[in-house]
Amino acid sequence: MKSWMLLIPVLLPIIGGGGMYFFPIKEDGLRKIYVMGLTLLNSVIVFFMLFQGVEGSFSMFSMAHGLELKFHIDGLSRVFGGILAFLWPFATLYAFEYMKHEGRNHLFFCFYTITYGVCVGIAFSANLITLYMFYELMTLSTLTLVIHKLDQPSILATVKYMVYSIAGAAFAFIGFMFILHYGTTTDFVYGGVLDMDKVNGCENLLLFIFVLTVLGFGVKAAIFPFHGWLPTASVAPTPVTALLHAVAVVKAGAFAILRVMYFSFGTDFLYGTWAQNIIMGFAIVTILFASSRAVKEIHFKRRLAYSTISNLSYIIFSASLMTPFGLKGSLAHMVTHAVMKITLFFCAGAVMHQTGKEYIYELKGIGRSMPFVMGCFTLGSAAVMGVPMLCGFISKWAIATAAVRVGTPLAFAGMATILFSAFLTAVYLFSIVVKAFFRTEKIVEPVKNEDPNLYMKLPIAVLSCMMILIGVWSGPLMKLLETIAYGKL
Numbered sequence: 001m002k003s004w005m006l007l008i009p010v011l012l013p014i015i016g017g018g019g020m021y022f023f024p025i026k027e028d029g030l031r032k033i034y035v036m037g038l039t040l041l042n043s044v045i046v047f048f049m050l051f052q053g054v055e056g057s058f059s060m061f062s063m064a065h066g067l068e069l070k071f072h073i074d075g076l077s078r079v080f081g082g083i084l085a086f087l088w089p090f091a092t093l094y095a096f097e098y099m100k101h102e103g104r105n106h107l108f109f110c111f112y113t114i115t116y117g118v119c120v121g122i123a124f125s126a127n128l129i130t131l132y133m134f135y136e137l138m139t140l141s142t143l144t145l146v147i148h149k150l151d152q153p154s155i156l157a158t159v160k161y162m163v164y165s166i167a168g169a170a171f172a173f174i175g176f177m178f179i180l181h182y183g184t185t186t187d188f189v190y191g192g193v194l195d196m197d198k199v200n201g202c203e204n205l206l207l208f209i210f211v212l213t214v215l216g217f218g219v220k221a222a223i224f225p226f227h228g229w230l231p232t233a234s235v236a237p238t239p240v241t242a243l244l245h246a247v248a249v250v251k252a253g254a255f256a257i258l259r260v261m262y263f264s265f266g267t268d269f270l271y272g273t274w275a276q277n278i279i280m281g282f283a284i285v286t287i288l289f290a291s292s293r294a295v296k297e298i299h300f301k302r303r304l305a306y307s308t309i310s311n312l313s314y315i316i317f318s319a320s321l322m323t324p325f326g327l328k329g330s331l332a333h334m335v336t337h338a339v340m341k342i343t344l345f346f347c348a349g350a351v352m353h354q355t356g357k358e359y360i361y362e363l364k365g366i367g368r369s370m371p372f373v374m375g376c377f378t379l380g381s382a383a384v385m386g387v388p389m390l391c392g393f394i395s396k397w398a399i400a401t402a403a404v405r406v407g408t409p410l411a412f413a414g415m416a417t418i419l420f421s422a423f424l425t426a427v428y429l430f431s432i433v434v435k436a437f438f439r440t441e442k443i444v445e446p447v448k449n450e451d452p453n454l455y456m457k458l459p460i461a462v463l464s465c466m467m468i469l470i471g472v473w474s475g476p477l478m479k480l481l482e483t484i485a486y487g488k489l
Helices: 003-022 028-052 075-101 105-123 128-146 152-182 203-218 229-235 238-247 249-265 274-296 300-320 324-355 371-385 391-406 409-438 454-472 475-485
Strands: 058-062 068-071
Touching (some): 003 028, 003 058, 003 068, 028 075, 028 105, 075 105, 075 238, 075 249, 075 324, 075 475, 105 128, 105 238, 105 249, 128 152, 128 238, 152 203, 152 229, 152 249, 203 274, 229 238, 229 300, 238 324, 249 300, 249 324, 274 300, 274 409, 300 324, 300 391, 324 371, 324 391, 324 454, 371 391, 371 454, 391 409
Antiparallel strands (some): 058 068
């Protein structure tokens, strides 16, 4: 397959989605066919490229100082690209029903589709400047989704998201400039690209810049104390929050951190330094803070948002171990968390869509009227907690194993924090399940089934099956991730 074809899954959704802005499809049925056809076609192309492989890299154009907008596919691209290609069609199908009465749907699906192409651009980026440019484009495309309702909470959430994102981008750009000066290239090379002759004598400066860069990209990954935008963004429609919290934005932040850590600065330079300990410390604090905060949160989607913040730092903690096993655990949780959390958000959105209930204290007995949705929510809760035979156990076990192999006090502290976080996860998720199935208000009339239609049910059902499938048959996935973690793919 020719390298120029890497542009197709990037530009197809951007051009196709942008076309809806200039030529709105007003008939709802035609718009659904167009959007789903475009999304499915792009996912098929992405999967074909991931499995078939693409020869070399493709440079779209060159800029000053030898900088290139450049694309390629490596192991990390396969993981993030595969997550996007698998989950995006389900998110789109779910959005058809959820957005039915929201209004301005042609604008929503315009930017929803554009964001797909932008995220593929992040996944297929061959160097730091390409990653950075598409990372910023993602901020712009998702701003329009967060503000979609145009009410006061949505406007405030959008402003907060924009301020956090711009500030984080500024720190990340500093890292790019230092890699440009102290690196042999800005391309992503497993093991890092630093020119040690230039670095000699400036080690502490480069370590400081590394910390700034990780924290800059870490804004999207919701590292404490830069997490505030994520719970606030829960005011957006559920297809958007699922996109933000499970698939695109937060995973792009984690993906960028992995790129910087393993493919730009390099773990040989970072391992055993104070910079490694600082990043590990940030991850541990974030896990503990977010899990504790989720227990207190009474809003349904915001509780899930704090759960996302905690689980994202599982990924960062495992990556900060800076070993192949740490990278393997990090990638494993990136995959499993995407499946688990988008399922939980779909269930929460279905409850809000069908009943209008947003707060946890309103959910007493909801399992009687929505048995399918709350049954899948229970399964997803067990998976996030790390119950064996479900996908969350696989990734958490990989992270714990990597921490034990490293054996440092901070690594053991992180493992202990993850175990405590699993207990808190049981508290803040299963308290919802208990309210839904075992605590009911006085019933004065027969219970009416309020489970949603097939547009919402099908994505929830398929993803629930995926949680079980990965949990009981994880061998091929973990073997692939181990190959990627050792830089062999």
